Amino acid sequence: EVQLVESGGDLIQPGGSLRLSCTASGFTFSSHSINWVRQAPGRGLEWVSYISSRSLTISYADSVRGRFTISRDNAENSVYLQMSSLRAEDTAVYYCARGNWNFPYWGRGTLVTVSS
Amino acid sequence: EIVLTQSPGTLSLSPGERATLSCRASQSVNNNYLAWYQQKPGQAPRLLIYGASSRATGIPDRFSGSGSGTDFTLTISRLEPEDFAVYYCQQYDGSLMRTFGQGTKVEVK
Numbered sequence: 355e356v357q358l359v360e361s362g363g364d365l366i367q368p369g370g371s372l373r374l375s376c377t378a379s380g381f382t383f384s385s386h387s388i389n390w391v392r393q394a395p396g397r398g399l400e401w402v403s404y405i406s407s408r409s410l411t412i413s414y415a416d417s418v419r420g421r422f423t424i425s426r427d428n429a430e431n432s433v434y435l436q437m438s439s440l441r442a443e444d445t446a447v448y449y450c451a452r453g454n455w456n457f458p459y460w461g462r463g464t465l466v467t468v469s470s
Numbered sequence: 471e472i473v474l475t476q477s478p479g480t481l482s483l484s485p486g487e488r489a490t491l492s493c494r495a496s497q498s499v500n501n502n503y504l505a506w507y508q509q510k511p512g513q514a515p516r517l518l519i520y521g522a523s524s525r526a527t528g529i530p531d532r533f534s535g536s537g538s539g540t541d542f543t544l545t546i547s548r549l550e551p552e553d554f555a556v557y558y559c560q561q562y563d564g565s566l567m568r569t570f571g572q573g574t575k576v577e578v579k
Contacts, residue, residue, distance in 0.1 A: 355490035455562030460514035
């Protein structure tokens with residue numbers, strides 16, 4: 355069974371940094387691209403970042419480019435999202451989702467709250 | 471960046487009725503890289519349709535997708551109680567960006 359489990363969400367002050375993790379199981383992790391998608395409270399879905407299977411292709415939404423960094427460790431079956439210069443508008447549930455251009459598998463999400 | 475606009479914002483229907491949801495793109499979506507998702511409260515989204523018209527694994531045939539270019543439609547032929555949810559369209563523009571529409575809520579009338 356394909357499983358994606360996010361962790362690392364927390365309450366963090368504006369301007370702070372946080373690293374999220376997405377740990378996968380049930381499939382050959384090194385063969386699949388992974389995305390981060392977020393959802394602010396009561397709002398819609400927003401795609402955040404993408405990393406290809408061997409990290410050769412990486413992309414970001416305009417709203418996070420220059421502040422967030424995506425990476426992966428295929429030996430650990432994990433993808434990371436390093437978030438810095440956090441703002442109140444980054445408050446959201448962050449999901450990781452497997453897929454290249456569409457997302458058939460999702461984790462349950464981890465909550466990031468940016469507030470003083 | 472391609473912007474997706476979904477309409478209506480809310481659709482009020484009764485079980486057994488037909489639901490028609492629209493997704494319009496600001497530019498043509500190449501290769502029909504258009505997908506639809508369903509999301510229920512407190513849950514992660516679920517992929518329903520990919521490639522504009524292909525049903526994902528395990529999705530009932532009452533869900534169908536159509537369209538090309540800039541205009542796409544998700545149709546639920548006969549609403550079941552479990553279909554009341556929020557629906558999102560999503561596209562990939564081939565230049566590394568992926569975007570979602572703002573969502574359509576299908577609620578019980």
